[in-house]
Structures are given as C-alpha cells and as structure tokens.
Amino acid sequence: MNNKKENVLEINDLSVSTSGSKILKGLNLSIRKGETHAIMGPNGSGKSTLAKTIAGHTDYEINNGTIKFLGNDLVSIPIEERSNLGLFLGFQYPIEIPGLSNTAFLKAAINAQRKYNDLKDIPANEFLLELKSKADQLGLDQSFLSRGVNEGFSGGEKKRNEILQMLMLNPKLSILDETDSGLDIDSMKIVADGVNSTRNEETSTIVITHYERLLNYLEPDYVHVINDGRIIKTGDSTLANELEEKGYEWLTKKK
C-alpha cells in the first residue's frame, strides 16, 4: 500500500471495558484513505465493542489508549459530531423507531451534516430524487421510505436500509458491523455492490464479519483477526480464505 496516504483512523493501545469486563486490551489499528479493512474473529473477541467504541457508545469505557479520526482525538468528541465529521456505523442490529419516517430521519441526518459544514438545508426535491435513486440502487421499494425507521422490516431490509443511510451520508469512514448477517446471497450481492459503489481514494471502510463470502465481493486490502481484545494477525484477503478453511483455533491456540 501507498505509505504516503493519510491515516483516516489511528488507534493506539486501546483498552475498553463494559459492565466491569475488560473487552479490548491494547488494540492497535491504522487505516488510510481509500483502504478497506476486514475484521474477523470469534464471538466475544471484541469486534462490536471496537465498532461501538469508535462511534462513541457510552456503555463502553475507554481505560487507556487513543483513537484519532482524521487527526481529531475522537474520545472527546460527541457522538453526533463524529458522524458529522464523516464517521458512519452500520449497526449489527439496526434499531426500529416506529412513528419516525425513514425519509424524515434521513433528511434530518443530512441536514445535521450540512449544518455542521455551514451549508443550508438540502432542497426537498434534490433530497427526494437522491433518496429514490439510492433506494432503487439497493432494491428497496419506495414504500420503505415513508415507513417508520426499520419498523417491521425483515433482517435483510434493515441491513439494506443501513447501506441506504451510508450512501446518503457519504461518510469518509464506514464501519459495517456484521452487515452480512441475515442476508441471503442476492441481498448480499446488492449490499456489496452498494458498498463498492462508494469506494474511492477518499473513503475507507471497516467490514466486521464472520464470513468470507462478503469479502469475496468487497476484496479488502487487509484482513485482521481479533481475539481476546487484540489484533493477533493481519494479512491480505487470502487470510479470510484461510480462516474459512481452518477456523480460528490455529491462531488463537498459538498463544
């Protein structure tokens, strides 16, 4: 990889605990502009904790270490500001908010980002055209846009709705936490195409997954294996194939 590229995310010696349990124990990770990284690992190894900590969930307490996002010390930045700076978290279990329409929610999110960047609210027509076009791209029926956020959506529809939000917000770094879980092959292809459509030299992606299949579509630059709160191995995309064949035990037992 090109070493001259700027770091988007830089995590140093990060230790995090939740409900009194230490989950991350000195984790290091650097991601540069334009890169896609996959994070794999057994259940309970700390993958989702890492995602939620970066996004700012208050249940996760940082005991040690630093997280820098585009040069900003993320720890002191409120959750919403992290988003407005260009951070996106695709939830493993997207939240249902009945009574708040998907469209109103997305419009508020976009306008919050625009306000942060000293821009006027998005014109209604422009917003709707873009929303419809992105929904089409993801095979989401227009009726989803007027329904409550994720209300009564199937698992696959919820995940596609996460990608719709990502496409609309155009983040600089997306963290997709098990976006592939609960997706059938067709949906996975649509989601992967959606993610690939945003990839360019300026945007970076972290994909947290258990399965090689999504990575076959996304072709990450790096694959990391996380175990017991640390990254224990980093490789290229062939590492995912190896994990698919051998499982995690050959790595986790080494220690």
Added chain:
Amino acid sequence: MADQEKIKNQFSSENIASIISGKSDYPDWFDKFKRLSLQNLLDQNLPSIKDSEWESTKINSLTKKLFNNDFDASDSVNILAEDIEKDTNKITISFSNGIYTCSEELPSYIKILSHAKDKDQFRDLLDMNKEHASSFSPTLNSLILSDLLLIETSNNQKVDTLIHIINHTSNEANLAPRIEIRAATNSSVKIFEEVKTSNNSIMNHVLRLNCQKNANIEFYKVIDRQENSHYLGTQDIEASEDARIKFFLWDFGGDTSKTVTDTRLLGKKSEINYSALFTPNKDLHSGNQIKINHEASDTKSKIKVRGVLHDHSSGVFYGKIKVKESVTKTSAFMENKNLLLSDDASISSKPILEIYNDDTECSHSATSGSIDKEKLFYLKTRGIDEVEAKSFLINSFIEEISGEITNKKIQDIFKKYLLENGKS
C-alpha cells in the same frame, strides 16, 4: 374529624341550598331534581385514593375546590355567537358560562336543550341518566348543569359535516357540561371536542355516547393544559349490534385532570377502538381510566394509551376489560406505554383483565421507562444532536397514537390546534 366529613359539612351548608333555590327560573321539577342530586351526592363517599380507581390520583386540591366553590360563574366571559369561528365544513358549538351557543342555525339533529324551554325532552334525558346517581362525578354534574347538548341522528343518516364542540370555563368558574350523542341505526357522525379551562376553574363534564345497530361514531377530544385548574370527565359509551366506535383522547394535564370512560359492548359484533394520550408537564396530573365490558359475543375492543410525562408531572392509567361468562368469540387488546422524561415524573399503570369465558383472544401489557438509550445512540450516530434526537423519539412515541387519526379533516384540525396552542 375526617377530611371527608369536614368537606361535606362545608358543602351541605345552607349556602349550597340557597344557590339551588336562588335560581328563580328553575321550574319545580328541576329544583326537585337538583335537590335529589344534592342528596345523592351527600350520601356518597367522596373520591379517595384508597379506592383502587382513584389510586395515585391527585385529588386533594380537587375535592377541596369542588366543595369550596360557590358555583357562581357570573364572572365567566360569555362567548357570543358572533365570536364563534365560521367554517362551512363544520358546525361549531361553544359552551361557556353553562350555556351552549352556535353561530348558525342548528341542523335538526343537533339540539341545545334548556331546562326551561325544553322541559319534557330535558327531563327524559335526565331520567335516563338516573343510573348515574351511583357515581360521584355525574351526580355532581346533575347538581350544577343548566343546559344540555343533544346530537341525535336519524336512521341511515350519514353526517359528513364535522361537529366541533368547544367547552370553556373562565377564571374561578365551576361548570358542568353535559353532552348526549345518539347515533341511530346505520347512521354515522364525527365529533371533535375541545376542553379549555381557565385559572382556578373546575369542569365536571359528562358525555354519553349511544351507538345503535350498525352505526358509526368517531369522537376526538382534546383537553387543554390547565394549570391551577381541574377537569373531571365521565364518558359512558354503549354500542349495539355491529356498531363501531372510535374514541380518541389527548389530555395535556391539569392541577387534576381525570377522564373515566365506561364502555358497554351490548350488541353482537360491536367494537370500540380507544386511543388516548396524556402529556402533562410541570407538576400537572393526568389520569386515564377506561373500562370495557364485553356483554355480547363477537365483540372487539382495542385500547392503546400512551403517557409522556415531563418535569414533576404524574399520571395514572387504569384499564379494565371484562368478558362476561355467557359471551364467546371476543377479542380484546389493551396496551399502555409510558415515557418518563424526568426522574421526578411518576406513573401508576394498572391494566386489568377479567375474563370469565375462555373463548376469547385477549392481551394486555404495560411498560414505563425513560427514553431508550439505544434509540438515542442510533439517531446520534447519524449526526442528529441530543435535543433533536429526543424530540424525534418523543414525537415518534406520540405518533403511534396520533397516527390513529386517519381522517384527513380531523388531522388538519389537530395540526391547527397544536400549532395555535404552541404544542407542535
């Protein structure tokens, strides 16, 4: 001496009797009726928080107010007929100073009855209400009322025009509106009712809905925020075969505000859909009591009540569904959810099912809690700040009930109401 006795002693003073007999225009039968009501009232126990239906209700200041008031509403501002908003799409009827008025000539199915002019009909309706002698608020209503509003459709009559009723009180007033709605066979009618009370006033309101065979009543009611004021609403609903009733209530709370709704599903396949919101703030109180009796087979009921409690406010939900032993194939759903927006806000919720026949589909649930942390986190991760995110979540919670208003005209009226009253 017990508080009850103290209060009754105040109340049974000659002062009250003189007020009754002091109204020179009262005909004998009306004077007699009033005296009977007074006697009924004195024979009853006053509301007490020891009674399960009044548990957790803020009633101390209410009962003091009820019995200290001299019932003289002479300082009330009269709403003149010309003041009432003119709108060709609806009929607006205003109640103030104990009198109903309307800006236009009323259609034949709406009647404002006065005890003096409409003696027979007035007396018939009061006789019909005799059963209320057993309950505190309607008896008190009988004691104070002077006018009565009757909306009575004829068979097969579909009333498209919205009927808008506004009940006013002025400062220090003690008023008792009474409304009787009768939808005849195959008829339909839609009503929007507003309650506006003023400083240190009390309104003891009785509403009766009677929905005949295959008739359809939609009733929407808003009780405005009433700082230093009280509202007691008694609502009796009866449904005959195939009758459908939709009842929507939004109570913004008062020093004490309480609505008590008793529904009897008397005819086969009759149904009621009851949705209510209570949203008190500051140190206001709102109580919502709903009882539904399934007295015929194939009847359906749905109760959805949401409370949103700000600041030091308090709320009560008491819901009871009863299915009689002899009735089958009933369906009943009861849900109460409450959102507490402050550590100092409080809620008491009692959903009760009394089922005496197993051939029924029944469910009930009640949840209370603060704003969901995970929902808040989700919205914030999309760049929405805490204030806006909370506002979204409160509105989405309310929307689950206000979304039950599907009629466009009613939606517009609600929007207008909320805008005009700074509650949007």
